[in-house]
Amino acid sequence: xxxxxxxxxxxxxxxxxxxxxxxxxxxxxxxxxxxxxxxxxxxxxxxxxxxxxxxxxxxxxxxxxxxxxxxxxxxxxxxxxxxxxxxxxxxxxxxxxxxxxxxxxxxxxxxxxxxxxxxxxxxxxxxxxxxxxxxxxxxxxxxxxxxxxxxxxxxxxxxxxxxxxxxxxxxx
Amino acid sequence: xxxxxxxxxxxxxxxxxxxxxxxxxxxxxxxxxxxxxxxxxxxxxxxxxxxxxxxxxxxxxxxxxxxxxxxxxxxxxxxxxxxxxxxxxxxxxxxxxxxxxxxxxxxxxxxxxxxxxxxxxxxxxxxxxxxxxxxxxxxxxxxxxxxxxxxxxxxxxxxxxxxxxxxxxxxxxxxxxxxxxxxxxxxxxxxxxx
Numbered sequence: 401x402x403x404x405x406x407x408x409x410x411x412x413x414x415x416x417x418x419x420x421x422x423x424x425x426x427x428x429x430x431x432x433x434x435x436x437x438x439x440x441x442x443x444x445x446x447x448x449x450x451x452x453x454x455x456x457x458x459x460x461x462x463x464x465x466x467x468x469x470x471x472x473x474x475x476x477x478x479x480x481x482x483x484x485x486x487x488x489x490x491x492x493x494x495x496x497x498x499x500x501x502x503x504x505x506x507x508x509x510x511x512x513x514x515x516x517x518x519x520x521x522x523x524x525x526x527x528x529x530x531x532x533x534x535x536x537x538x539x540x541x542x543x544x545x546x547x548x549x550x551x552x553x554x555x556x557x558x559x560x561x562x563x564x565x566x567x568x569x570x571x572x
Numbered sequence: 573x574x575x576x577x578x579x580x581x582x583x584x585x586x587x588x589x590x591x592x593x594x595x596x597x598x599x600x601x602x603x604x605x606x607x608x609x610x611x612x613x614x615x616x617x618x619x620x621x622x623x624x625x626x627x628x629x630x631x632x633x634x635x636x637x638x639x640x641x642x643x644x645x646x647x648x649x650x651x652x653x654x655x656x657x658x659x660x661x662x663x664x665x666x667x668x669x670x671x672x673x674x675x676x677x678x679x680x681x682x683x684x685x686x687x688x689x690x691x692x693x694x695x696x697x698x699x700x701x702x703x704x705x706x707x708x709x710x711x712x713x714x715x716x717x718x719x720x721x722x723x724x725x726x727x728x729x730x731x732x733x734x735x736x737x738x739x740x741x742x743x744x745x746x747x748x749x750x751x752x753x754x755x756x757x758x759x760x761x762x763x764x765x766x
Contacts, residue, residue: 411674444632554729
């Protein structure tokens with residue numbers, strides 16, 4: 401074999417060794433379990449929050465329903481807005497509901513968020529009519545879509561919250 | 573033949589080979605990514621991917637995503653390019669020797685081309701898996717729907733993807749190494765004619 405052939409063979413052999421040796425080492429380390437070696441691993445952070453009714457206040461025709469929002473997850477959550485509707489106990493639409501102001505919740509923190517429900521004359525009369533049926537309190541459910549920001553990603557998630565209104569709450 | 577004589581310092585050193593070897597050493601020893609994709613705004617990144625043949629770092633919601641085989645593939649790529657740089661350097665310094673031509677490696681060009689192909693295939697696979705459009709470069713809004721029980725949660729993430737300066741340096745090193753190989757052939761034939 402001439403010098404040219406020897407150089408060619410040596411460089412080829414070296415190329416093969418440096419390309420294959422790390423893979424052989426990896427396979428050996430993982431006991432030739434190719435599946436374990438090629439399986440992606442990722443543990444996502446916990447995203448969890450809990451909402452509990454806190455207080456209710458009527459101001460004119462506007463109902464302010466406050467909730468204690470606890471971030472039980474590992475990432476910061478920002479509640480930016482809410483596009484929802486309040487429903488009466490019979491499932492009939494009462495009024496549109498929005499978020500009074502945005503709330504930022506770092507992990508393991510609790511904030512109070514306020515839902516603003518705008519009652520018009522008809523909705524208010526419908527709410528009062530539930531009490532005229534002899535109820536002590538009326539269960540109002542708010543359902544809609546919350547706009548949430550997690551790590552600067554905008555997330556539109558369905559949301560549902562309910563609270564009870566007594567006649568005293570509306571000044572009756 | 574004047575240009576060959578000039579680029580080889582009178583048929584003694586392959587200057588293009590030297591240049592490509594130095595660029596290949598820089599490329600292989602640098603830990604900077606060749607391609608990046610970042611989702612999110614400012615310091616709050618929903619996800620980030622920093623990819624090069626020598627290092628792959630993927631973070632989603634602040635947590636790393638890993639595949640055990642990747643560091644070993646990265647090591648194999650790094651060692652291959654270091655070897656290519658070393659043989660090209662030695663071959664370039666010994667340009668006068670007829671047996672030095674096989675030492676001028678063109679692996680420096682193969683890697684950036686394979687990288688781009690791999691990236692394209694990887695993004696296509698991610699697209700079909702996630703059902704989202706993932707371009708190779710540019711600014712876009714990544715829309716993705718998470719199916720959670722009966723709920724559909726829609727996410728929108730402003731995303732930027734780029735091939736970095738490191739990629740273009742690696743590609744330049746590869747192109748120069750191919751030119752160096754051609755020059756080496758010319759040096760050998762010119763030397764034989766002299």
